[in-house]
Amino acid sequence: MSHINASMKKTILFIAAIVLGHSLSAQDDLLGMLSDEREETIDYVEATFKGQRMINGHTVVTRKAKELEFIISHRFGRINTGINELFGLDGANIRFSFEYGISDFLTVGVGRSSFEKIYDGFAKYQILRQSSGKKVMPVSITGFSSMAIRTLDNPAFQNEEFSDRVAYTHQLLIARKMNETVSLQFMPTYVHRNRVMGNQENDLLAFGVAGRVKVGKRVAINSEYYYRLTSELTDLYKDSIGIGVEIETGGHVFHLTFTNSRSMVEKGFITETDGDFFNGDIHFGFNLSRVF
Amino acid sequence: MKPLKLLNLSMAMLLATSGMAQDRFLTRNGEVKFYSHAPLEDIEAFNDKVLSVIDLNKGEVAVDILIKAFQFEKALMQEHFNENYMESAKYPKSTFKGKFEVPDGLKSMSNGTYPVTVSGDITIHGVTKPLTTRVELVVINGTINTEFSFKVKVKDHDIKIPSVVVRNIAEEVEVTANFKYEPYQR
Structure with missing residues (x-):
């Protein structure tokens, strides 16, 4: 009981x-x-970075389905060439590219650089997207692969097959928007060049670090650094360093950049940068991007 | 016997509270659309996850809109809307809370159309302004339906439009809503 x-x-x-x-x-x-x-929703972060480019390299950002982006970039000569070269403005390397979102996750692009007359093509795929709420994902991850074809003959090579002119870059782009002001990105990178000169290696590993700090509603400071994990045979080549100001005006993203790299193609700036940033071998340049 | 009495009392309380809740009508899929007409661009966005509740007993209404849930034609517009204009990380919601006189027919939920004047406060981008609008509440077989529109001045809510895009974004945005309320059950 x-x-x-x-x-x-x-x-x-x-x-x-x-x-x-x-x-x-x-x-x-x-x-x-x-x-x-109110049911809990998955909150995906918006605008980890404003564009597909940090300085020279890619960000985790991909274009959404059916968006077309046109980017035109300049890198002038070295600032320390002095007044005779108008601080580098006399010599310019130009790259332009068309980049298109096949789906919200897959973007492909083609570009042409005047430096070494390179045609390049890339594909990037968004693997993970940072989110909070119902589904918590601490980082965004995008896979990136590019191919560069040099059409300017290299005088160091006697005769060149087509395959000698080709180089590949594969990257994993891992980013986190820390807060409304700061976003960080890490870029483990592998570069393979089919044919190289005597002082170069065919394969090179690098680890890139990049960051964006918003200083105004539409203005940010961008920077990127590619640390080469494997070294070349000579110390002619340097790690690529870049710093720039990003200005965003609805649909346009404008970068003013300072970098020790002449090339704007991955295999170029990651493995073939020969400027010493701290010795004044700095190329002023800009990226102008428009999304249609 | 005493425990049983308590049980009965508990049951009675349970019934009483659920009975009270029938004065409330809720929608979880309210639709809100806004339209900005400017010389260079027409911008439209749509949100079908708006929450709203009507309390017929008190003559009160509330609306809860998640800013991030607005869908745009272009993903970049959506990003700009959230990051630059509405600052949805800082102000995730827009809300409205208002009062109205409840007509007798509406109180008894007889089928028909009941025009009412709702006045209250609307909060957008963290800035609260008074809003009075006339709406028609239509009772159809135990549901309350309404469709209405009103205009919001962007400047009133401290949303800044930079001069470079002043020809792309209207100063006054037309908001249209379509709600179908059903009896609120927990």
């Missing part, structure tokens, strides 16, 4: 708890009630 009483008491307590809970959550304040009714 006493056993039954005990279980009954439990039942009553349980019901009482429900009733109490029920009347407590039946909010008087209608807005509070709606907040309680």
Whole structure:
């Protein structure tokens, strides 16, 4: 008998708890009630970076389906060439590219650089997207592969097959928007050049670090650094360093950049940068991007 | 016997509270659309996850709109809308809370159309302004339906439009809503 009483008491307590809970959550304040009714959603981060480019290299950003981006970039000569070369402005390397979103996750692009007369093509695929709420994902990850074809003859080579002119770059771009101001990115990178000169290696591994800091509503400071994990045979080549200002005006993204790299193609700036940034071998340049 | 009495009392309370809740009508899939007409561009966005509740007992209404849930034709517009204009990370919601006189027919939920004047406060981008609008509430077989529109001045809510895009974004945005409320059940 006493056993039954005990279980009954439990039942009553349980019901009482429900009733109490029920009347407590039946909010008087209608807005509070709606907040309680709101189901948790997956909140994907917006605008980890503003464009597909950091300085020279790619960001995790891909174009959305059917978006077309046109980018035109210049890198002038070295600033320390002095007044005779108008601080590098006399010599310019130009790259332009068309980059298109096949789906929200897959973007492909083709470009042409005047430096070494390179045609390049790339594909990047968004693997993970940083999110909070119902699904928590701490980082965004994009896979990136590019191919560069040099059409300018290399005088160091006697005769060149087509395959000698080709180089490949594969990257994993891992980014996190830390807060509304700061976004960081890491770029493990592998570059393969089919044919190289005597002081170069065919394969090279690098680890890139990049960051964006917003300094105004539409202005940010971008920077990137590619640390080469495997070294070349000579110390002619340097790590690529870039810093720039990013200005965004609805649909346009404009970069003013300072970098020790002449090339704007991955195999070029990651493996063939020969400027010493801290010795003034700095190329001023800009990227202008327009999304249609 | 005493425990049983308590049980009965609990049941009665449970019934009482759920009975009270029938004065409330809720929608989870309210539709809100806005339209900006400017010389260079027409911009439209759509949100079908708007929450709203009507309390017929008190003559109160509330609306809860998640800014991030607005869908645009172009993904870049959506990004700019959230990041530059609405600052949805800082102000994730727009809300409205208002009052209206409840006509007798509406109180008893008889089928028919009931014009009411709702006045209250609308909060957009963290800035609260008074809003009064006339809406028609249509009762159809135990549901309350309404469709209405009103205009919001972007400047009133401290949303800044830079001069370079001043020809792309209207100063006054037309907001259209379509809600179908059903009896609120927990």
